[in-house]
Amino acid sequence: xxxVGLHLPTLSVQEGDNSIINCAYSNSASDYFxxxxxxxxxxxxxxxxxxxxxxxxxxxxxxxxxxxxVKHLSxxxxxxxxxxxxVYFCAEKAGGGSEKLVFGKGTKLTVNP
Amino acid sequence: xxxxSQDPRHKITKRGQNVTFRCxxxxxxxxxxxxxxxxxxxxxxxxxxxxxxxxxxxxLLSDRFSAERPKGSFSTLEIQRTEQGDSAMYLCASSxxxxxxxxxxxxxxxxxxx
Numbered sequence: 232x233x234x235v236g237l238h239l240p241t242l243s244v245q246e247g248d249n250s251i252i253n254c255a256y257s258n259s260a261s262d263y264f265x266x267x268x269x270x271x272x273x274x275x276x277x278x279x280x281x282x283x284x285x286x287x288x289x290x291x292x293x294x295x296x297x298x299x300x301v302k303h304l305s306x307x308x309x310x311x312x313x314x315x316x317x318v319y320f321c322a323e324k325a326g327g328g329s330e331k332l333v334f335g336k337g338t339k340l341t342v343n344p
Numbered sequence: 345x346x347x348x349s350q351d352p353r354h355k356i357t358k359r360g361q362n363v364t365f366r367c368x369x370x371x372x373x374x375x376x377x378x379x380x381x382x383x384x385x386x387x388x389x390x391x392x393x394x395x396x397x398x399x400x401x402x403x404l405l406s407d408r409f410s411a412e413r414p415k416g417s418f419s420t421l422e423i424q425r426t427e428q429g430d431s432a433m434y435l436c437a438s439s440x441x442x443x444x445x446x447x448x449x450x451x452x453x454x455x456x457x458x
Contacts (some may be wrong), residue, residue, distance in 0.1 A: 263445060274348075274435055274449035275387065320386050324445075330375070330400060332447060334386025 243341045250311045252338045254304040254321035263324040265332065266295060266306045268317045275320060278306070308340075316342045346371055348450030350436050356456045357426055364422045365453045369438030376419050377437040377447055378411055380404065387435055387449075393419060394441075426457045 244250050256264070262283040267275035281288045281295045281304075288295050294307040304321050318339050322332040349368045357363050369376045375394050379387035390409070391401045395416040405411075408426075413419040423430055433454050437447040 265446065267449070272454075274451045277446055277448060280446055322386070330392055331377075331389035331402070332379075332387075333389070336384070336386055 240336070241339045241341070243343060244311050246311060246313060246342055246344050248311055250306075250308040250315070250340060250342075252306045252308075252319050252321075252340065254306075254335055256302050256304060256321075256323050258323060258325050258333075259299075259302065260326050261323040262326045264295070264297060264304050265322050265324075266293075266304075267320045267322065268315075269320060269337070270317045278319075311340075311342050313342045313344055316340055348436055348438050348448055350434075350450040350453050352453055353451060354454050354456075356458065358458050359426060359428060361426055362422065362424045363426060363455065364420055365434055365436075365455075366418060366420050367436030367438075367450060368418045369436070370440075370448060373438035373440045373448075374416070375439045375441055375447075376413055377439075378419070378421050379435040379437065379449075381433040381435055381452070382431075390421075423455075426455075428457050431455055431457045 265280040266278040268278050269275045279290045279293050279295050281297050286297050292309045296305045318337040320334050320337045322334045351366045355363055377392040378390040381387040389402050390405050391411050393413040396413050408424045411421045433452040435449055435452045437449045439447045
């Protein structure tokens with residue numbers, strides 16, 4: 232069935248540390264994955280995405296890793312800053328003609344100064 | 345800012361009333377999506393349009409919900425006979441396919457049904 236979830240609901244890190252947010256998905260047919268950041272009262276903000284034919288993609292201070300063997304997705308944030316504090320969602324596109332994104336419940340990241 | 349815009353940002357209504365929300369996508373984006381998000385949860389897909397055609401609807405979209413995109417630009421989402429369970433954040437997103445499939449979200453409309 233469709234299920235995108237996160238291993239940890241909360242994550243607390245010190246400013247300057249690296250953060251790793253994990254996500255498990257269950258649909259092996261999913262061909263596209265995306266990470267969003269959502270601050271309180273705002274809409275989700277695109278961070279980075281990756282297609283299923285890749286296993287790693289890098290952006291500015293962020294890296295997404297995709298392990299299709301174990302159906303696991305992770306978001307790495309380098310040198311975490313207080314402005315990175317937010318809820319992070321992973322989402323997958325199930326494919327099979329559907330264009331909808333299926334979201335997990337999110338991980339709340341808190342960056343301590 | 346030329347991002348996705350939504351109006352109103354907040355709406356308080358009484359149970360049984362009808363409400364309508366508007367979404368303006370990023371200019372020239374041909375796809376427009378509606379999602380609903382309740383507190384502590386991730387967004388849930390409702391429906392999407394490619395240009396003016398509504399191509400996919402979720403089972404969440406009951407017969408009290410209707411969405412339109414008459415000219416392939418802005419879209420409206422109407423909820424008739426609102427119920428307390430309709431209280432949520434209603435999010436709109438847009439994308440431009442086939443060049444880029446990233447869905448960019450607007451700020452949302454927060455609905456409270458009393």
